[in-house]
Amino acid sequence: MGSVGDAEKKPTVVFVLGGPGSGKGTQCANIVEHFGYTHLSAGDLLRAEIKSGSENGTMIQNMIKEGKIVPSEVTIKLLQKAIQDSGNDKFLIDGFPRNEENRAAFEAVTKIEPAFVLFFDCPEEEMERRILTRNQGREDDNIETIRKRFKVFLESSLPVVEYYDSKGKVRKVDAAKPVEEVFETVKTFFTPKEEKVKHHSCAIFRHSVIYGDETKISDLYLDWRGCRARIQPIFGK
Numbered sequence: 001m002g003s004v005g006d007a008e009k010k011p012t013v014v015f016v017l018g019g020p021g022s023g024k025g026t027q028c029a030n031i032v033e034h035f036g037y038t039h040l041s042a043g044d045l046l047r048a049e050i051k052s053g054s055e056n057g058t059m060i061q062n063m064i065k066e067g068k069i070v071p072s073e074v075t076i077k078l079l080q081k082a083i084q085d086s087g088n089d090k091f092l093i094d095g096f097p098r099n100e101e102n103r104a105a106f107e108a109v110t111k112i113e114p115a116f117v118l119f120f121d122c123p124e125e126e127m128e129r130r131i132l133t134r135n136q137g138r139e140d141d142n143i144e145t146i147r148k149r150f151k152v153f154l155e156s157s158l159p160v161v162e163y164y165d166s167k168g169k170v171r172k173v174d175a176a177k178p179v180e181e182v183f184e185t186v187k188t189f190f191t192p193k194e195e196k197v198k199h200h201s202c203a204i205f206r207h208s209v210i211y212g213d214e215t216k217i218s219d220l221y222l223d224w225r226g227c228r229a230r231i232q233p234i235f236g237k
């Protein structure tokens with residue numbers, strides 16, 4: 001199998017960013033269910049790498065405990081492998097790129113540009129509350145590490161969001177709302193635009209033609225894209 005980046009057709013990638021506890025993992029699960037993406041959490045991949053007993057395990061564990069960002073080389077290799085093993089062609093990459101080094105290295109290695117960046121905007125006090133009640137047994141979900149992670153988010157991760165914003169790629173969501181409300185907004189970014197146009201602009205004309213003692217009725221659909229018409233017979237003979 002060719003490596004990611006030199007494959008004939010590049011996969012669709014959506015970066016999912018936001019502070020720790022903003023709800024990235026929660027919303028990714030909803031997107032997977034409704035839109036058929038594969039969810040790749042950089043944090044989950046790094047935690048699995050620690051568990052696997054890899055030679056990088058201790059280094060990764062120490063960095064996570066300190067809320068620091070693991071060197072891109074390690075994280076990108078894990079992402080590439082997960083992409084290749086998935087059999088899918090569309091991915092939510094959650095919690096990556098977390099700094100400028102992550103972003104530039106991913107672009108250089110894979111040549112993949114994200115379709116867009118989904119950004120969960122949430123106040124720090126709400127994120128803190130959520131992390132402290134998350135109960136996933138994570139070594140970095142303690143107040144001391146949380147403070148460090150917030151600092152890294154502000155100093156290193158937000159500039160990445162700003163970079164993509166300057167390219168018009170950021171889709172920002174108010175993540176402080178309840179899960180279902182956040183997902184209502186998220187959904188709008190994954191619904192193809194053409195579908196939306198069709199729903200709002202289609203005009204239907206019912207049309208009947210009398211041939212002797214027979215009447216044929218058709219529905220004529222007109223949409224904005226050049227007034228192309230589709231005749232759908234609904235009644236014959």
Ligand SMILES: Nc1ncnc2c1ncn2[C@@H]1O[C@H](COP(=O)(O)OP(=O)(O)O)[C@@H](O)[C@H]1O
Pocket residue numbers: 018019020021022023024025026027130131133134135175176177178179180182
């Ligand atoms: N919109 C929300 N409102 C309240 N709690 C939420 C919301 N979204 C997620 N949570 C909860 O907050 C915690 C952190 O969510 P998670 O998806 O793990 O965030 P992240 O991946 O951004 O760190 C989890 O316990 C989750 O159930």
Ligand SMILES: Nc1ccn([C@@H]2O[C@H](COP(=O)(O)OP(=O)(O)O)[C@@H](O)[C@H]2O)c(=O)n1
Pocket residue numbers: 018019020021024025041042043044046063064065067068069070071075094095096097098102140149
């Ligand atoms: N691109 C990334 C993503 C996560 N990580 C590390 O993994 C930790 C947990 O990331 P995560 O995405 O699972 O955390 P949440 O934002 O979901 O709470 C981060 O604090 C970093 O130490 C990293 O080094 N590089």
Ligand SMILES: [Mg+2]
Pocket residue numbers: 024025041043095
């Ligand atoms: Mg997460």
